[in-house]
Amino acid sequence: MAKIILTGDRPTGRLHIGHYVGSLKRRVELQNSGEFDKIYIMIADAQALTDNAKNPGKVRQNIIEVALDYLAAGLDPEKCTIFIQSQVPQLTELTFYYMNLVTVQRLQRNPTVKNEIKLRGFKEGEAEDQEEEGIPVGFFTYPISQASDITAFKATTVPVGEDQLPMIEQTREIVRRFNNSYGEVLVEPVAVIPDNEVCKRLPGTDGSAKMSKSLGNCIYLADSAEELKNKVMKMYTDPNHIQITDPGSLEGNAVFTYLDAFAKDEHFAKFLPEYENLDAMKKHYTTGGLGDVKCKKFLLAVLESELGPIRERRLELEKHLPEIYEMLRKGSEEAARVADATLNEVKSAMKINYFVDNALENEVSGQ
Numbered sequence: 001m002a003k004i005i006l007t008g009d010r011p012t013g014r015l016h017i018g019h020y021v022g023s024l025k026r027r028v029e030l031q032n033s034g035e036f037d038k039i040y041i042m043i044a045d046a047q048a049l050t051d052n053a054k055n056p057g058k059v060r061q062n063i064i065e066v067a068l069d070y071l072a073a074g075l076d077p078e079k080c081t082i083f084i085q086s087q088v089p090q091l092t093e094l095t096f097y098y099m100n101l102v103t104v105q106r107l108q109r110n111p112t113v114k115n116e117i118k119l120r121g122f123k124e125g126e127a128e129d130q131e132e133e134g135i136p137v138g139f140f141t142y143p144i145s146q147a148s149d150i151t152a153f154k155a156t157t158v159p160v161g162e163d164q165l166p167m168i169e170q171t172r173e174i175v176r177r178f179n180n181s182y183g184e185v186l187v188e189p190v191a192v193i194p195d196n197e198v199c200k201r202l203p204g205t206d207g208s209a210k211m212s213k214s215l216g217n218c219i220y221l222a223d224s225a226e227e228l229k230n231k232v233m234k235m236y237t238d239p240n241h242i243q244i245t246d247p248g249s250l251e252g253n254a255v256f257t258y259l260d261a262f263a264k265d266e267h268f269a270k271f272l273p274e275y276e277n278l279d280a281m282k283k284h285y286t287t288g289g290l291g292d293v294k295c296k297k298f299l300l301a302v303l304e305s306e307l308g309p310i311r312e313r314r315l316e317l318e319k320h321l322p323e324i325y326e327m328l329r330k331g332s333e334e335a336a337r338v339a340d341a342t343l344n345e346v347k348s349a350m351k352i353n354y355f356v357d358n359a360l361e362n363e364v365s366g367q
Contacts, residue, residue, distance in 0.1 A: 006155035008042030011062035028074035039080035050138035072314035087332035090339035162200040182349035207236035
């Protein structure tokens, strides 16, 4: 069986370093590993519209931003197919068929859906003003849409953040139910999550559990060197660590959480040689004698070493937007061809390919 990757992001804003350490960096590593036959990277604009239906311009303008972030981070259109979800209509048709394989109760139990509903402030059940406050059907059913995206390309591997694991399990359930009902057509995917525990869900710079544009606690891949510096130097640490001599706490300390995600031993040799590694630095901080400013300056050097080259590539790519649009068009056409082949297999298994080889006529005549 071919080894195939499908993954992607909703274009509701530029990508931040939570996306980068959570999945994007891993995608680039998998792309360059040579272990996979095909890699599909989807800009999930249709899913983004499920809770941005009244602001499609926001989604539209961020498609190119996400594409720039992808390429700047190292995704290579010669090695992977980057496409726009809405330009592959076969995905919508597959979603419609899969809806018959999932109950409302099962969707309601999906932890990811429940959490996202809470984060967006949707009211479950009947709202007084359903149009404004209720859960959009498209948003409620997006696990089914995601199953369509994954199975259309017969993906065997899906790199995701830990919070998306319930979505992958729901896809696997849909695959099993379809194959049990209609025959072995679809492929069960396996999720790949970050090895580094911290990278599974990087907090905001203010220590909040989630990065959010509205909270202003994100570091974006497109941030300038000055923007990066300002955000790092304002980062949340230990509010009780007032004097340098005070023992500091690591719990909830965003600076050390980010160092857990990004710092390597070689960074200490280059930027802070007085410490052998992060464990030694943590020990000094927790016993007292290490100031927050010094910690932040080290983190800034670490992040700049990682994000600086990405920023420079992105600035160069911005000079070639027509070529990027053309890449997205060709990628979407290729994705549509592959999804169409799977859709034809699905319709054949379900016996709704009525006009292929006069199938409907033969059914009626008993031939």
